[in-house]
Amino acid sequence: xxxxxxxxxxxxxxxxxxxxxxxxxxxxxxxxxxxxxxxxxxxxxxxxxxxxxxxxxxxxxxxxxxxxxxxxxxxxxxxxxxxxxxxxxxxxxxxxxxxxxxxxxxxxxxxxxxxxxxxxxxxxxxxxxxxxxxxxxxxxxxxxxxxxxx
Numbered sequence: 001x002x003x004x005x006x007x008x009x010x011x012x013x014x015x016x017x018x019x020x021x022x023x024x025x026x027x028x029x030x031x032x033x034x035x036x037x038x039x040x041x042x043x044x045x046x047x048x049x050x051x052x053x054x055x056x057x058x059x060x061x062x063x064x065x066x067x068x069x070x071x072x073x074x075x076x077x078x079x080x081x082x083x084x085x086x087x088x089x090x091x092x093x094x095x096x097x098x099x100x101x102x103x104x105x106x107x108x109x110x111x112x113x114x115x116x117x118x119x120x121x122x123x124x125x126x127x128x129x130x131x132x133x134x135x136x137x138x139x140x141x142x143x144x145x146x147x148x149x150x
């Protein structure tokens with residue numbers, strides 16, 4: 001059980017208002033990830049062949065999964081695996097373009113909200129037969145049309 005559930009609203013307000021004094025870059029340096037090794041890449045390739053869709057989903061969502069493996073998982077027979085590929089921010093735009101035409105609505109929904117999906121693909125998804133896909137694509141276009149805040 002996490003102690004976060006036991007903090008009060010007042011405590012959370014104080015934490016939110018207290019600057020840490022670190023830039024994002026400095027914080028990243030303090031909490032760096034271990035290097036990606038050939039061994040890790042071999043494990044990802046092995047796990048991508050698992051008969052369990054949940055394990056293949058984990059591989060699809062791993063930011064270190066090689067692009068050729070992401071492309072292969074985008075063709076997975078299980079829609080939940082393809083949805084994990086569509087959801088991953090490291091998925092190449094050309095793979096997201098393919099997933100935007102996926103027969104599964106959830107896969108297309110994830111493609112619509114992925115930050116790396118191109119504007120052209122978002123335009124196609126804005127005319128999708130499924131209302132939820134159209135809604136997400138139109139929301140995405142509206143968000144991108146807003147001026148950036150500093």
